[in-house]
Amino acid sequence: MHYSSFGLVNTKKLLTKALRDGYAVPGFNFYNMETLLAILRAAQITQSPVILQVSESALEYMGDDILIGMIAGAKYKVGQVSLHLDHGHSFEVCKRAIDMGFSSVMFDGSNLPLKQNIKISRQVADYAHKFDVSVETELGVLNGTEDKNTKSDKMLYTDPAIVKDFVKQTQTDSLAVAIGTSHGLYKRKNTNEKLRFDILKQIAMNIPKTPLVLHGASSIPQKFVNTINKFGGNLKNAHGIAPNQLRQAILLHIAKINVDSDSRLAFTSAIRETLAHDKSIFDPRALLTNAMDNITKNCVDEIQNIMGSGYKI
Numbered sequence: 001m002h003y004s005s006f007g008l009v010n011t012k013k014l015l016t017k018a019l020r021d022g023y024a025v026p027g028f029n030f031y032n033m034e035t036l037l038a039i040l041r042a043a044q045i046t047q048s049p050v051i052l053q054v055s056e057s058a059l060e061y062m063g064d065d066i067l068i069g070m071i072a073g074a075k076y077k078v079g080q081v082s083l084h085l086d087h088g089h090s091f092e093v094c095k096r097a098i099d100m101g102f103s104s105v106m107f108d109g110s111n112l113p114l115k116q117n118i119k120i121s122r123q124v125a126d127y128a129h130k131f132d133v134s135v136e137t138e139l140g141v142l143n144g145t146e147d148k149n150t151k152s153d154k155m156l157y158t159d160p161a162i163v164k165d166f167v168k169q170t171q172t173d174s175l176a177v178a179i180g181t182s183h184g185l186y187k188r189k190n191t192n193e194k195l196r197f198d199i200l201k202q203i204a205m206n207i208p209k210t211p212l213v214l215h216g217a218s219s220i221p222q223k224f225v226n227t228i229n230k231f232g233g234n235l236k237n238a239h240g241i242a243p244n245q246l247r248q249a250i251l252l253h254i255a256k257i258n259v260d261s262d263s264r265l266a267f268t269s270a271i272r273e274t275l276a277h278d279k280s281i282f283d284p285r286a287l288l289t290n291a292m293d294n295i296t297k298n299c300v301d302e303i304q305n306i307m308g309s310g311y312k313i
């Protein structure tokens with residue numbers, strides 16, 4: 001199936017416009033009907049473009065057929081929504097996503113030796129471009145837990161000196177960079193720690209036409225952490241990237257900002273609070289409706305206060 005038959009758009013189109021006009025398109029991860037609908041509702045409320053992201057483990061969780069069934073069933077406004085494979089770790093999984101109807105894929109070879117990263121990134125780009133699908137690749141390593149297969153204790157900042165050649169050799173459409181963000185709930189030693197804007201500035205200067213991507217960019221709203229902890233959870237020292245740091249990154253060519261952990265927190269805090277307030281509740285739909293609404297509210301908030309992507313379609 002080709003993504004255009006679902007009414008989806010090539011991610012490159014969304015990112016080119018974002019880079020030109022100085023905002024970021026949110027890459028929100030989803031893994032079931034509730035998270036999918038929550039994101040689409042936020043996009044509709046804000047009239048923002050949005051990238052629906054599926055990680056490899058989310059793909060396994062939903063299964064190809066259920067995922068595509070949901071994607072085919074949803075309604076999209078023209079030019080608003082793309083479907084993206086997040087952190088694909090092999091040519092095979094990227095090909096599978098393209099064949100299934102994704103409109104962009106990320107090949108994440110950031111943990112591979114550079115030569116191999118370039119080789120597979122190019123192989124993915126050559127295949128993807130045949131179908132007008134775009135490709136995101138990565139240089140540098142983020143610390144933290146990315147998915148069940150990838151965990152790194154060290155941060156390797158992206159080397160600005162090699163980005164131009166990397167983009168040329170791989171023919172990538174966008175590039176994920178490591179400038180101090182990390183995946184998951186425990187990103188920073190303290191909230192005042194700054195991103196490496198000096199590195200980002202040099203990267204942007206060397207590849208001015210390439211939209212840059214920021215992974216591990218959840219801001220970890222403390223209201224969710226506090227609610228979770230108040231109602232039986234135990235999330236200690238969870239800190240994210242301050243919204244003003246993210247807004248500053250957008251001024252330096254970050255055109256896509258990836259958020260997953262914030263939606264997970266919004267979901268879980270709503271479930272914990274609902275269960276604590278209503279001891280007789282047992283219909284999952286009541287729980288899930290509150291969880292969905294909380295994700296939508298948070299996505300709207302981030303679109304309006306971080307991404308600047310509202311009313312851009």
Ligand code: G3H
Nearest residue numbers: 055057058146147148260
């Ligand atoms: O960047 C990674 C995403 O947050 C995906 O995580 O593999 O647990 O779905 P996941």
Ligand code: 13P
Nearest residue numbers: 184215216217218260261
């Ligand atoms: P967070 O863990 O900061 O939400 O990062 C998500 C991400 O980078 C998805 O690719």
Ligand code: ZN
Nearest residue numbers: 183215216258
């Ligand atoms: Zn990521």
